[in-house]
Amino acid sequence: MQDNYESVFQDKVDAENKIEPKDWMPDKYRKHLVRQISQHAHSEVIGMQPEGNWITRAPSLRAKMVLIAKVQDEAGHGLYLYSACETLGITRDELIQQLHNGKAKYSNIFNYPTLSWADIGAIGWLVDGAAIVNQQSLRGTSYGPYSRAMIRICKEESFHQRQGYEIMSKMSNGIPKQREMAKDALDRWWWPSLMMFGPHDADSAHSSHAVKWKIKRHTNDELRQLFVDRTVKQADLIGLSIPDPDLKWNDKRKHYDFGEIDWDEFWEVINGNGFCNRERMNNHINAHKEGQWVREAALAYARKTKNGE
């Protein structure tokens, strides 16, 4: 019986049909998705913090409004993804618990601090740029709710990258202090952005099932290469140079060769020793704690008035 269900499931996946919440699915598939989707959601939400850090100090009204809208989108993306994840039989409360007790991770990149306004540009350009490469690939993922959430997210993402690139462009063509700021931000955010694509394919633990079940459509290294190729050209256009002495166009491969990532740093940050890990988590935990009385009151009111009639 199980074998029959399993082969029906695999046939669906192979035929590029979507798996929906009430379809039979292998337990490992469900678990993998809960982990991946929830971590994606957590990343969006934690990602609100480094950028939220500069909302009150944005240097123009337009920049402020654009940044608020961007951070708001990130909250929205978190919600689309929590929403997709909850269809797999897990509650929002459980998901938040997993984040708080470290059982679930979020993208490493958000453990880096935003030290200047140029960092906001760098994040939009590089971090969102890397996320877009990853997310476009995920639009074809096999789980229906996840795929639909990704399509929605991708539609909204392109304005994010443009916002960041515009900031970097303006600054690299501005007064000397602005050019310095832009260069400094690029120097600090380049390598962490490359790390966003995860370990080399050979060192990646979860890959094979993810590929068989069409959860993951392209490999880490493929996506990383795509990102580098795109971004180097963008940097050239605005007169910024990538902080990699080994970066070189390879005419045979028709791709850029680039230097080796510092994997020690990568693992250090994942394991909790990044600059802002503790702060990011404490901010999230505190906001949740401080909001408890509000959630309780809203629930109590709804019960008293029978769901707001």
Add this chain to the structure above:
Amino acid sequence: MKNPLFQYVLSLADDALIIGQRLSEWAYRAPFLEEDIALSNISLDLFGRANLLLEYASEIKGGGTCADDLAFKRNEREFFNHLLCEQPNGDFGKTIVRQFFFDSFYLLFLTRLAKSKDLQLSAISQKSLKEVTYHFRHSSQWVIRLGAGTQESHEKLQNAVNVLWVFTDEFFNMNDIDKMMVKQKIGVDRQALKVEWDKEINKVLKKATLKRPEKGHIISGGKEGIHSEHLGHLLSDMQYLQRAYPDAEW
């Protein structure tokens, strides 16, 4: 004396700008994610309104001034927002009560301003009315939920109402500029709004099981540039980049 129309528009702009700035401080801190989006939506609307009004004000002023100049280069004594707007967020309850007082006033005010002889002000008001209606629904519903929710939420809300009440009267003061603008059929008679505002407030407070404070000490001065000590800190944060790099364009 400064151009009275300029002053009038600036004061309206400053209200939206300062309370918008306060709301934007809630990014990633709201009680749950959906509310994060709601609050940032409202702050976006307010910045949008502030921007329109500041653009109009800079037109009136002339001489190449732009909205950003007005937002980022004026000092504390040159801001003319009402004191309520600059009060710190406190907890979610305090933010919501501040918003409720603000929204309830502006719903009435902008309804009248929409009939202004000044076409710009009339247009800006009409556009803002849709948003303010929504803002008022949001803040008044929360006042009710929290006022009538649990014992804890009730106490927090009552406390917030008591603390912020002293700043509400200022909205109904008519200074010389208000009087001048009303005469020219441009501005709104604030005093005339008091009775209706009281009615609306009382309706919501009743549903929220909250007590309306006794009329006591009144604090005002914002429209004359006399502010609480909070505004200075808000501005030094908001204006930092423009002041640190005066030659830069952003």
Add this chain to the structure above:
Amino acid sequence: MSTNELPLWEVFIQPKTGAPFQHAGNVHATDKEMALQNARDLYTRRMEGTCIWVVKADEIVSSNSNDQESFFDPANDKVYRYPTFFKVSKKAKGL
């Protein structure tokens, strides 16, 4: 640990007047008013929609996709439910 879990509501958006409502996703909210506001904030930020329906998730009744074959038309051989199956003389009008 008390449950602060806000109930789940499913959201349906009508993209423009006259169009069918489409499922957009879900929101958490404690009452109808909050659900509508949250749905509007989350799913129509970019002006996507003229009307919103919110329904408490546990009020929704769904068919089970494992029953798909018996609930909907079984088997490919019963195509006669579709009008294209019938070869009708072109001379017959009104069909």
